Amino acid sequence: MPDFLIYALISAFAIAIAAGPLGAFVVWQRLAYFGDTLAHGALLGVALGLFASINITLAITLCCLSLAAILLWLQRSPQLGDDSILGLLSHSALAAGLVSVSLMGNSVDLFSYLFGDLLTTGASDAALIVAVCTVVLSTICVFWRKLLLSVIDANLAKVEGIPVALMRALLLFAIAIVVAFAMRVVGVLLITAMLIVPAVASRRLTQSPESMAIGASIIGCIAVAIGMWTSYWYATPAGPSIVLAASGIFIMTLFKKRC
């Protein structure tokens, strides 16, 4: 197996494993649109990174974290609904990204950002992705009970002394970081699918929050394996192939009888 394929596989598996539990939270908290917002913001990150000639991944990460912080800040205003805030942020970020990219001239290869450029992942990229995913996953594991209680009922959790606002911030920042790094794997357009599809497929097969989260990671890994195999043998784009495989698994779960 060629080296580039090994690095691509390692990166994709790491992202799939981290996206499992986070995707479950995205589904439980109905944050799907947040993933899209981050993805649109990532494009702005690309433009800003090129403009300031800093590391693109770093620029994207900073951009996603800023978006999460703005979202948390705007959510304190009761007049604005979550979906309106996200719509506002998402499209403003997308527009700003497109304007910045056009100002840069035609030097940006948009296609690789929209659909991912997994096969160009090098050894250092793979190591970085694995490290980031490990940190995010460990954080989720440490705060699992508190995160889960905050999701079940925020008021009840607050009365019981859980720092709900902090847990929410932690979750949004974790998602922001994983989305920023997952962009290399599946691209801007399909990041939300990477979070949601394995989690939704796992929901149909599991009976507890923990098994749903782990199941989502496993389904994500299977999708990565199938998608990469297809990509290698039939020269399809890697990111979309992975998402398509995950959707295929979801469709298969539809045939399982609900218990």
Place this chain on the structure above:
Amino acid sequence: MLKTSTTLVSPPTPLVQLDHVNLSFNGNNVLRDIHLKLHANEIVTVIGPNGAGKSSLVSLIIGLQSPSQGSITRKKNLRIGYMPQKLAIDPQLPLSTRRFLSLCGNQSALEHAIARLGIECLLKTPVQKLSGGEMQRVLLARAIMQNPELLVLDEPAQGVDVTGQAELYHLLGELRNELGCGVLMVSHDLHIVMAQTDQVLCLNKHVCCHGAPESVSQHPEYLQLFGRQAAKDIAIYTHNHDHQHDIHGDVIDQQSTQHHSHCTHNHPNS
């Protein structure tokens, strides 16, 4: 403002004390000049019509909301067991009742609460599928797992018939004795309250009147209506108002208010 239980020798420090508490949203007065003390071993029932600010009062007491004016003093590290009206849990979250309960306490507290409320048969049911009455018992089990010093129940009698209410009140009375906790209960039923209630507080943006309920277990008509056991656990509260409210809940200025003398608090708007 409220007198404390007479059975206690020295005046104990209240678990929660509200002084001159006002709450308003965008200039709308929701609660006005509330004074309230909650003590251990004391049961307080807050009654009032819809929109009277009962749920806001609960939010203030359990600390989900801060008052616009006035002060709320809580006992240090007060353990509150809170039973909300209902939980809205996303159906995408696979959560059995047992897992839901085990998230918030150790194994022995869990087993004790399960046995105490008799919810063994519900443990495998997903929490989203529990009926109203079942959810109520599960939430109560969860509340007592915290070994609370103050038990706060938001509309526990909602959607439950009189017999079910009486059973719940009976259970709450027992739990109060077992845990020695204070109980604050909110009810929209303006007349039927828990028999063991020490204080009834009639709320309509301000405290309209307060007092102890009347036992109904001696009235043959009630015995016939509710049954002997139920009549022991519920009581009738007789209101003692000296003012009327308009449809928005604001106090109407009336000549007749001068004839009464038992309501001494001020109505700034009247």
